[in-house]
Amino acid sequence: MDWLFSFPHLSDDTLRAWKKAVDAGFLAFTRTYGDAIEHLFDPLQYFLIHSERVLLGAPWPIVVLVFAAIAWFAGRSRIVVAGTVSTLLAIGLFDMWEDTMKTISMIVVCTVLSIVLGIPIGIAMSRSDRLQKSINPILDVMQTLPSFVYLIPVVMLLGIGKVPGLIAVVIYAIPPMIRLTDLGIRLVDRDVLEAADAFGSSSWQKLVKVQLPLALPTMMAGVNQTIMMALAMVVIASMIGVQGLGQPVLKAIANQYFTLGVMNGLAIVGIAIIFDRVSQAYGRRLQKHRSVVHG
Amino acid sequence: MAEPPAEGGGIEIRRLYKIFGANARDYLALVERGMSKAELMARHGHVLGLRDVNIHMKPGCIQVIMGLSGSGKSTLIRHINRLIDPTAGEVWVDGVDVVKMNGSELRQFRRRHTAMVFQKFALLPHRTVLDNAVFGLEMKGVARAGQVESAMRWLARVGLAGFEDRYPNQLSGGMQQRVGLARALANDAPIMLMDEAFSALDPLIRVDMQTVLLDLQKEIKKTIVFITHDLDEALRLGDAIAILRDGEVIQQGTNQDIVLRPADDYVASFVKEVNRGRVIKVEAIMGPATDNADAPKLAIASDAVLEDAARLLAGANQTALAVLDGKGRRVGCVDIQRILSAMVTPVASGGGERRDSSLALRDLEPSAETATRG
Numbered sequence: 272m273d274w275l276f277s278f279p280h281l282s283d284d285t286l287r288a289w290k291k292a293v294d295a296g297f298l299a300f301t302r303t304y305g306d307a308i309e310h311l312f313d314p315l316q317y318f319l320i321h322s323e324r325v326l327l328g329a330p331w332p333i334v335v336l337v338f339a340a341i342a343w344f345a346g347r348s349r350i351v352v353a354g355t356v357s358t359l360l361a362i363g364l365f366d367m368w369e370d371t372m373k374t375i376s377m378i379v380v381c382t383v384l385s386i387v388l389g390i391p392i393g394i395a396m397s398r399s400d401r402l403q404k405s406i407n408p409i410l411d412v413m414q415t416l417p418s419f420v421y422l423i424p425v426v427m428l429l430g431i432g433k434v435p436g437l438i439a440v441v442i443y444a445i446p447p448m449i450r451l452t453d454l455g456i457r458l459v460d461r462d463v464l465e466a467a468d469a470f471g472s473s474s475w476q477k478l479v480k481v482q483l484p485l486a487l488p489t490m491m492a493g494v495n496q497t498i499m500m501a502l503a504m505v506v507i508a509s510m511i512g513v514q515g516l517g518q519p520v521l522k523a524i525a526n527q528y529f530t531l532g533v534m535n536g537l538a539i540v541g542i543a544i545i546f547d548r549v550s551q552a553y554g555r556r557l558q559k560h561r562s563v564v565h566g
Numbered sequence: 567m568a569e570p571p572a573e574g575g576g577i578e579i580r581r582l583y584k585i586f587g588a589n590a591r592d593y594l595a596l597v598e599r600g601m602s603k604a605e606l607m608a609r610h611g612h613v614l615g616l617r618d619v620n621i622h623m624k625p626g627c628i629q630v631i632m633g634l635s636g637s638g639k640s641t642l643i644r645h646i647n648r649l650i651d652p653t654a655g656e657v658w659v660d661g662v663d664v665v666k667m668n669g670s671e672l673r674q675f676r677r678r679h680t681a682m683v684f685q686k687f688a689l690l691p692h693r694t695v696l697d698n699a700v701f702g703l704e705m706k707g708v709a710r711a712g713q714v715e716s717a718m719r720w721l722a723r724v725g726l727a728g729f730e731d732r733y734p735n736q737l738s739g740g741m742q743q744r745v746g747l748a749r750a751l752a753n754d755a756p757i758m759l760m761d762e763a764f765s766a767l768d769p770l771i772r773v774d775m776q777t778v779l780l781d782l783q784k785e786i787k788k789t790i791v792f793i794t795h796d797l798d799e800a801l802r803l804g805d806a807i808a809i810l811r812d813g814e815v816i817q818q819g820t821n822q823d824i825v826l827r828p829a830d831d832y833v834a835s836f837v838k839e840v841n842r843g844r845v846i847k848v849e850a851i852m853g854p855a856t857d858n859a860d861a862p863k864l865a866i867a868s869d870a871v872l873e874d875a876a877r878l879l880a881g882a883n884q885t886a887l888a889v890l891d892g893k894g895r896r897v898g899c900v901d902i903q904r905i906l907s908a909m910v911t912p913v914a915s916g917g918g919e920r921r922d923s924s925l926a927l928r929d930l931e932p933s934a935e936t937a938t939r940g
Binding site for chain 1: 647649672673674675676677678680681682684686688689690691692701702704705706749753759
């Protein structure tokens with residue numbers, strides 16, 4: 272009855288040999304192609320370094336002003352602008368300006384990359400049920416696999432630093448962008464699509480002039496989610512060398528510095544709220560045509 | 567119903583069949599041999615959409631296709647621009663079979679030859695009225711200035727001048743459908759497909775829009791295919807009417823044919839509810855012209871409806887009218903009895919009863935039903 276109480280597993284030797292083989296295989300792969308793949312990501316590195324340099328190099332009042340202006344144009348709401356400015360000033364006052372700028376630059380690059388990659392994938396998914404069925408489980412894995420686990424191959428392949436951190440963040444943050452692009456396009460009213468067909472639109476015309484504009488509010492919700500998830504991932508990414516607000520948090524965990532941890536944590540919350548409110552306000556403004564309904 | 571200028575736009579539908587379901591083609595032979603819609607559904611789980619539809623639609627005329635929901639009328643109109651592919655059959659427009667077109671030919675056909683108006687308007691909510699109206703021209707690749715010029719003209723023509731910058735949500739249903747109409751008209755296609763275009767509007771607005779359409783048609787002379795479930799609307803708009811039931815055409819003809827000679831009980835049961843005085847024309851019931859001295863002093867045009875004739879008689883306190891054709895010649899005469907008997911619903915309506923003017927007197931026997939209907 273022994274087999275009933277302890278699960279009959281593969282023998283330890285077999286398992287060890289198998290793990291060794293896979294590890295060795297991957298190691299060989301990284302040794303052979305690691306450099307080439309690293310070069311592939313050079314443009315990203317360039318992008319990251321420059322966005323960070325711009326945010327850190329500019330005088331802080333101008334940065335605050337620019338953020339206030341973006342908040343205003345996105346939402347046209349004074350409350351959002353006031354919140355943005357006061358949060359940024361508080362962050363600066365508590366000497367977290369530099370780390371915050373590094374984090375923001377990381378988030379911006381991650382979000383842009385997620386949007387640029389996510390929208391075409393989402394569009395492709397919306398056009399084919401088969402593709403949707405095969406991509407969905409991959410997205411599930413990307414969102415549920417503990418992030419530390421996919422940090423391992425990324426670090427093995429690219430070492431530690433900004434770019435591996437970026438890749439880890441994008442893997443974690445891109446699923447909502449893909450899913451909500453797909454959903455937004457699938458939710459477009461069939462009557463409107465039929466009208467587009469009846470007037471002889473090509474599938475490109477239909478996509479650009481009908482489907483994407485009507486899916487835009489849903490896609491904006493995807494952008495918002497992507498930003499939030501990227502922020503959540505920033506602390507974990509600091510473990511592989513991403514600079515910014517995550518690193519003091521990591522230090523605080525290691526050394527039990529309560530105040531340091533809370534301050535930097537709150538700074539992350541602060542910029543999360545700014546990004547959230549501003550992107551949501553922008554999303555609402557895109558839907559202005561829906562709000563004024565005839566009696 | 568004068569023959570319009572021959573600038574094309576005639577539609578010829580031949581032996582059109584549509585079966586919905588995964589293996590539609592396999593069951594075509596069964597349907598051709600006469601399997602009923604219910605039997606096809608029960609035995610094979612396929613839905614019979616259309617069966618052996620043959621309609622010739624004259625260019626420049628309003629062809630109404632009438633039927634209740636599920637009769638296949640919306641399916642039929644979607645075969646003309648092939649939003650739905652037929653299971654079998656041909657749809658000829660200007661000498662080309664739409665069914666045989668490939669993708670890009672079909673797209674060009676839809677851009678240049680047809681325009682469509684939808685029951686639920688199907689406007690783009692994120693575009694202004696003007697940008698909605700230019701949509702068809704945009705698909706065609708017309709330059710923006712040309713798009714705007716044409717769209718503004720038609721928006722003004724349907725009574726929407728000054729509303730160009732509004733969004734569809736800011737307009738009432740009737741106004742939204744005017745936008746839909748302007749969008750179709752701006753396309754300047756010889757064929758207009760109108761799928762229950764006025765059905766979603768409330769009754770007063772609907773009559774209003776019918777008037778707009780009839781006025782427009784006098785100048786644009788397009789081939790209009792108009793789908794409706796409302797017989798009053800069909801009789802008012804249609805130069806020709808086809809009645810559809812369970813995917814089959816059960817009667818085709820002018821509004822006079824439908825009202826005076828319903829093909830079967832089904833049509834007759836619809837016709838019973840119609841205000842006959844506003845549909846039946848004087849020429850359909852007139853007797854021979856009299857040349858002698860007691861000829862009527864009042865005259866009326868032969869295409870006037872009975873209600874107008876009755877009003878004229880009542881106002882002048884007369885009992886008979888001379889009927890004049892388009893050129894002012896006397897072609898017949900009607901008296902008040904003929905008019906009255908044609909205006910009331912026949913007592914034993916239906917049963918394929920053939921009514922014509924010679925039977926009219928018999929129907930004048932008083933009965934409770936006809937007396938109250940007037």
